[in-house]
Amino acid sequence: MSSLILRTATRYLVPLLLLFSIYLLLAGHNYPGGGFVGGLAAAAGLALYALAFDVRSARTMLRLTPTGVSALGLMLAALSGLPGILRGSSFLTGKWMVAYLPGFDPIKIGTPVLFDLGVYLVVLGVTMSIIFALAEEES
Amino acid sequence: MELLMAIVIGFLYAAGVFLMQRRNMVKFLVGLALLSHGANLLIFTAGGFTRGSPPIIPEDADVAPILHADPLPQALILTAIVISFAVLAFALILFLRAYQTTGTDDLHDLRSTDT
Amino acid sequence: MNLLAAPIVIPLLLATLALLGMRSHRWQQALAVGGAALLVLVSFRLLFRVREEGALALQVGNWPAPFGITLAADLLGAIMVVLSSVTGLAIALYSVGARETARERFGYYPLVLLLLMGVNGAFLTGDVFNLYVCFEVMLMASFVLLALGGEKPQIEGGVKYVALNFFSSALFLAAAGLLYGAVGTLNMADLAVKIPAAEDGGLLTAIGLLFLAAFGIKAAIFPLFFWLPASYHTPPPAVSALFAGLLTKVGVYALIRFFTMLFPLEASFTQPLMMWLAALTMITGVLGAAAQHEFRRVLSFHIVSQIGYMIMGLALFTPLALAGSIFYIMHHIIVKTNLFLVSGVVHYLRGTGELKELGGFYRARPWLAILFLVPAMSLAGLPPLSGFFAKLALVVAGLREAAWALVASALAVSLLTLYSMTKIWGEVFWKADPTPNAEAAMEPARYRMLVWPIVLLAAVTVAIGFSAGPMFALAVDAAGQLANPSAYIRAVLGTAP
Numbered sequence: 001m002s003s004l005i006l007r008t009a010t011r012y013l014v015p016l017l018l019l020f021s022i023y024l025l026l027a028g029h030n031y032p033g034g035g036f037v038g039g040l041a042a043a044a045g046l047a048l049y050a051l052a053f054d055v056r057s058a059r060t061m062l063r064l065t066p067t068g069v070s071a072l073g074l075m076l077a078a079l080s081g082l083p084g085i086l087r088g089s090s091f092l093t094g095k096w097m098v099a100y101l102p103g104f105d106p107i108k109i110g111t112p113v114l115f116d117l118g119v120y121l122v123v124l125g126v127t128m129s130i131i132f133a134l135a136e137e138e139s
Numbered sequence: 140m141e142l143l144m145a146i147v148i149g150f151l152y153a154a155g156v157f158l159m160q161r162r163n164m165v166k167f168l169v170g171l172a173l174l175s176h177g178a179n180l181l182i183f184t185a186g187g188f189t190r191g192s193p194p195i196i197p198e199d200a201d202v203a204p205i206l207h208a209d210p211l212p213q214a215l216i217l218t219a220i221v222i223s224f225a226v227l228a229f230a231l232i233l234f235l236r237a238y239q240t241t242g243t244d245d246l247h248d249l250r251s252t253d254t
Numbered sequence: 255m256n257l258l259a260a261p262i263v264i265p266l267l268l269a270t271l272a273l274l275g276m277r278s279h280r281w282q283q284a285l286a287v288g289g290a291a292l293l294v295l296v297s298f299r300l301l302f303r304v305r306e307e308g309a310l311a312l313q314v315g316n317w318p319a320p321f322g323i324t325l326a327a328d329l330l331g332a333i334m335v336v337l338s339s340v341t342g343l344a345i346a347l348y349s350v351g352a353r354e355t356a357r358e359r360f361g362y363y364p365l366v367l368l369l370l371m372g373v374n375g376a377f378l379t380g381d382v383f384n385l386y387v388c389f390e391v392m393l394m395a396s397f398v399l400l401a402l403g404g405e406k407p408q409i410e411g412g413v414k415y416v417a418l419n420f421f422s423s424a425l426f427l428a429a430a431g432l433l434y435g436a437v438g439t440l441n442m443a444d445l446a447v448k449i450p451a452a453e454d455g456g457l458l459t460a461i462g463l464l465f466l467a468a469f470g471i472k473a474a475i476f477p478l479f480f481w482l483p484a485s486y487h488t489p490p491p492a493v494s495a496l497f498a499g500l501l502t503k504v505g506v507y508a509l510i511r512f513f514t515m516l517f518p519l520e521a522s523f524t525q526p527l528m529m530w531l532a533a534l535t536m537i538t539g540v541l542g543a544a545a546q547h548e549f550r551r552v553l554s555f556h557i558v559s560q561i562g563y564m565i566m567g568l569a570l571f572t573p574l575a576l577a578g579s580i581f582y583i584m585h586h587i588i589v590k591t592n593l594f595l596v597s598g599v600v601h602y603l604r605g606t607g608e609l610k611e612l613g614g615f616y617r618a619r620p621w622l623a624i625l626f627l628v629p630a631m632s633l634a635g636l637p638p639l640s641g642f643f644a645k646l647a648l649v650v651a652g653l654r655e656a657a658w659a660l661v662a663s664a665l666a667v668s669l670l671t672l673y674s675m676t677k678i679w680g681e682v683f684w685k686a687d688p689t690p691n692a693e694a695a696m697e698p699a700r701y702r703m704l705v706w707p708i709v710l711l712a713a714v715t716v717a718i719g720f721s722a723g724p725m726f727a728l729a730v731d732a733a734g735q736l737a738n739p740s741a742y743i744r745a746v747l748g749t750a751p
Contacts, residue, residue, distance in 0.1 A: 067361070071273030078266050081259070084315070091259040092315040130228065159421070164413075171420050178427040185435025212434065215383055219427055222390045226423070229397055230416050236401070237409045249410045253484050 010052035017045030025120050026113070035116035039123025046124075047131050055135045058128075066129035073121025080114035144184040151177035164234045164244045171230065175223040179216045186212030257303065258312040258325040260296045261335050261374040265289060269367035279358050283350045286363040290343040293370065297332070297339040304332040305728075309735065311380060311443075311745040319380070319746050320441035326380030328742045329732035330580060334377040334507055337587045340714065341499040342370045344707035348595055349492045351703030352602070357402050357490065365402070366496065369395035376504050380746050382430050382440040385508065389426065389472070393419050396501060399493045400485065411485030418481040422471035429464035436461065443746035446515050446739050462517035462524065469512070473505025475565055476534040479558045483542060486557070487550035487607070491598020494550060498557055499591030503583055506564045510579060514736040519571045528569035533663045536562030540670040549597040549607035549682065552674055553590070556633065559667055560586050563648060566660060570651050576733035578647030581726055585632065585640035585718055592629040592711035596622065599704050600682060603693050609678065614687030622705065623683040628712040630679065632719065634672035640718035643726065 021041035028034030050058035062069065084093030096110035151173050158170030189208040196203045238244050268289035275281040304310055304327050314323040327335070345366065354362060372392025379385050397419075401412040434440050436457055437448050452458060467478070474482040482502070486494055519525040539559025546552045564586070567579025599622060600615065601607055616623040632639035645668055652661035718725055735741060 065276075067276065068274055071270040071364075075267060075270035075274075078263055078270070081263065081314075085256045090313055090316045091256050091263070094315065167417065171417070171424070174421070174424045175427070178424045178431065181428050182431030182434065185431045187435070212431070215431070215434070218383075218387065222387070223423075225394065226390070226397075226416075226420055229394070230420065233397070233401055233409065233412055233416055236404060237413050240404070240406050240409050246413070249413055252407050252411045252414075252488055 006052045010048055014045045014049050017048070018042055021045065021120075025116060028116055029112060035119030036123055038116075039120040040127065042120070042124050043127035043131070046128055050131065050135055055132055059132065062128060066125045066132060068125070069128070070122045070125025073118045073123075073125060075118070076121065077115050077118030080111040080118060083111050140188055141184060144180060148177050148180050148184065151180065162245050162247050164238065164246060167246060168227070168230060168234060172223075172227055175219070175227070179219055179223075182212050182216050182219070255310045255312045257296070257300055258310060258327055258378055259314065261293060261300065261339070261378060262325075262371055264292055264296065265367040265371040265374070269364040269371070272364040272367065273361065276359070276361065279355065282358060282363040283346075286346040286366060287343070287350065289367060290339065290346040290370070293339040293374075294336075294343050297335040297374075300327060301329075301332040301336050304329055305731075309739075309742040309745040311742075319748070320439050320444035323384060324380035324441055324443070324746055325378045326443065326742060326746050327378055328735045328739070329728065330507070330510070330736060331377045333580065333584060333728065333732060334503075335374050337503075337584060338370060338373045338377065338500055340711075341496065341587055341591050342366070344591060344595065344711050345492050345496045345499075347707040347710075348495070348598070348704060351700050351706075352490065352492050352598070353700065354403075354490050354492075360402055362399070362402065365395045365399050369399065369496065369500075373500050373504055377507060380442050382433065382442060382445070386423070386426055386430055389504070389508075390423060392501070392504065393423070396497060400489050400497075402493075403490065405488070407488040411488035414481045415485040418471055418478075422468045422478075425464055425471075426468035429461050429468060432457075432461050432464070441746065442511070442515065443739070443743040446743055447747075449516055458517065459520070459523070462512070465512050465517070466509070466524075469505045469508045470531070471505075472502065473509055473561055473565075474502050474535075474558050475531050475561055476538050476558075479535070479539070479561075482558060483546075483551060483554040486554040487548065491550075491594060491601055495591045495594035495598065498553065498594045499587045502557060502561055503564075503587055506561060506583060509565070510568055510576070510736070513568060514571075514576065515739050515742075519569070525569060525571055528565060529657065529660055532562050532565040532569045533660055534562075535559065535565060536667040537663055540667045540674070543674045544670060544677075547609045549600060549609065549612075549678065550594065551607075552609075552678060553593050553597060556671065556674065557590060559671065560590065560633070562667070563645070563664065566664060567648050567651065570648075570655050570657060570660070572651055572655060573730065573733050573737055574654065575648065575651035576736060577726065577729040578644065578651050580732050581647055581729040582644040584725065584729065585644045585715070588711050588714050588718070589629040589632050589641065592708055592715065593626070593633065595704075595708050595711070596626045596629070599701075599708070602704065603696060605694060609681035611688060612682045613685045614683075614690070616683040618687075618693070622708075623679075625705070625708050625712050626683065627679065629715055630675040632715050634675050635668045636672075638719050638722075640715050640722070643719065643722040647726065 021038045024033035024041055025035055025038035046058055049061060081092040083095045085091055087095055094110055094112050096108050099107045099109055155170045155174035155177060158166045161167060186209050189206060192204055192207045194203055194207045194210040241249060268285045272282045272285045309326060309328040311324060311326040313319055314325060369392055372388050372395060375388035376385055376392060379388055397416050400415055401408055430440060436454060437445060437452055439445060439448060449458060471478045486497055513519055519528060536559050539555050539562060543552050543555035546555060564579050564582050567575045567582060597607060604612060632641040635641040635645040649661055649664060
């Protein structure tokens with residue numbers, strides 16, 4: 001599968017896909033998108049990389065093991081419930097804060113973003129562990 | 140529409156159960172998949188149909204239109220689809236391993252742990 | 255009431271920590287044991303709070319019921335969480351001694367923690383659909399635990415286990431969808447208010463029966479139990495014990511919850527049906543056990559027969575009988591887990607569970623023999639152990655309802671249970687060893703690590719037996735809350751029904 005065309009195109013496509021996945025993740029609170037699709041888009045990018053080069057280099061690109069990525073995501077999602085408790089309301093209650101940066105509109109950051117980031121990582125990790133396992137089975 | 144869906148769901152269930160009676164592992168798995176699709180459509184149908192009115196608040200209003208589609212069944216189905224996807228993927232790998240370790244894809248031959 | 259989320263979130267967080275430290279066995283073991291111990295503390299705290307203040311509820315994310323995700327605990331739920339935590343602690347300790355190193359590398363401890371998360375979630379959720387989700391979390395973890403290791407019997411048992419549980423989940427899902435279509439809510443407290451007011455009784459009975467079939471497969475009641483004896487004896491002993499203690503009981507819990515609060519049994523149809531199921535489950539289970547000659551297979555069939563007793567209490571449907579059922583679950587989870595743990599020690603020492611090839615354990619390890627005898631006699635229902643009081647309550651309740659046949663079969667099954675237990679005692683512990691010196695070498699430290707959890711659970715069994723009065727009072731209160739769920743409904747919906 002390692003054609004020159006695919007490899008060259010992949011070098012340009014993977015950063016775009018990853019960037020797009022982050023856009024989807026952040027847009028997801030109010031517009032179509034979210035952690036799930038974002039994670040899938042990122043996984044598509046990595047899978048493309050694994051196809052064009054090989055699974056080992058895709059694994060190094062991920063740095064953590066796929067299981068580690070999903071574990072991290074699960075942890076973030078669970079932890080995003082705690083600010084609600086600390087501020088005296090229910091577990092997983094959404095808590096928001098506004099960041100004022102000069103030259104930008106005020107940015108609202110809240111626990112749902114953390115939760116979505118968790119979902120993103122879980123989806124990425126699970127998809128990658130499936131794809132890596134299947135790809136390694138093949139070779 | 141309900142009638143059509145009822146027929147489709149009935150067909151999915153019938154096909155699923157029929158395939159589950161087969162001795163071949165792959166057919167059995169396809170049967171399970173059809174069954175879970177049937178269940179998902181059943182939730183969708185039981186939740187009721189509303190045409191052309193998504194549960195979204197329009198930009199110039201504060202509340203959603205009075206007659207809008209119930210978003211809950213869709214949320215339930217989405218969750219159920221992800222779960223059944225995961226379970227089916229696991230079952231597929233398990234059946235593959237079963238085929239590799241026992242050398243047969245006939246469910247009737249998997250009897251050594253029975254009593 | 256964020257305490258309610260703790261039994262679900264603690265195992266989840268610890269499982270993620272364990273997954274991140276997959277390389278280190280010590281780290282994973284420490285997390286599993288520490289986490290299970292923490293769960294025991296939290297669950298007892300929850301039980302005491304529920305005992306003092308009545309039913310508790312948590313609206314996750316502050317979305318009001320019946321729209322949001324509701325967690326709710328009445329006494330039954332809190333008792334079940336305590337039981338699952340105690341079992342989890344025993345299993346975690348035992349797993350450290352069992353040293354299944356190869357399995358640990360592929361996430362054994364995180365899976366045990368996730369299984370506990372699913373089980374606790376199922377006991378605490380106040381919503382039918384989330385019950386389905388928690389079932390799936392628990393099943394997914396159990397699928398992997400069952401197949402982990404990939405030995406041939408494990409894979410074969412796993413195929414049946416996965417297939418039937420998947421089928422039952424599809425039924426559950428369909429029933430939940432139909433219920434939503436018929437009543438328009440899935441929140442249990444809301445359902446408890448709306449179902450009695452619903453007009454279409456026939457449809458609701460049909461939905462109830464769909465739930466009965468779905469939970470019946472999971473609880474292994476007659477005639478849907480065949481997956482259990484085909485799979486429970488295949489995984490490593492600690493996993494068998496965990497499954498034997500907890501998984502079918504989640505099904506029984508769901509049956510009790512549904513057929514008291516949501517679809518109260520009707521004397522015209524569902525109650526006699528349930529009675530038949532109870533009697534047949536008891537009898538087929540115990541007869542199956544009598545025909546078996548392998549340690550864990552005998553015990554697996556006994557799970558089925560014991561489930562029959564729990565269903566019997568539900569079927570009689572009087573406050574006393576329900577309390578008997580709940581007391582029976584309390585006794586059974588501890589005892590059954592313990593018996594599987596003892597069988598595991600025998601398995602690790604001798605490499606087999608065939609009764610014919612075993613023997614001489616009373617002479618070689620008298621303490622182990624006594625530790626077997628405590629849960630075994632409790633299971634058979636000998637006073638003053640916990641099983642005696644559990645059966646006594648059910649039999650008295652049956653006699654008051656004049657259900658002679660049911661009581662007669664319960665007593666006969668109890669006698670046959672005693673037969674099975676003495677069979678194991680005679681074959682494994684009492685008779686002379688047919689193959690002397692076949693015992694595998696085991697360092698004393700590891701042996702002690704395996705025996706401590708057994709001592710812990712045996713002590714709990716004896717304690718339940720000797721404090722049967724207060725324990726039974728607790729079960730009576732739990733049954734009372736099921737029969738009259740107004741406190742539960744008030745806690746969840748915030749208004750009186």
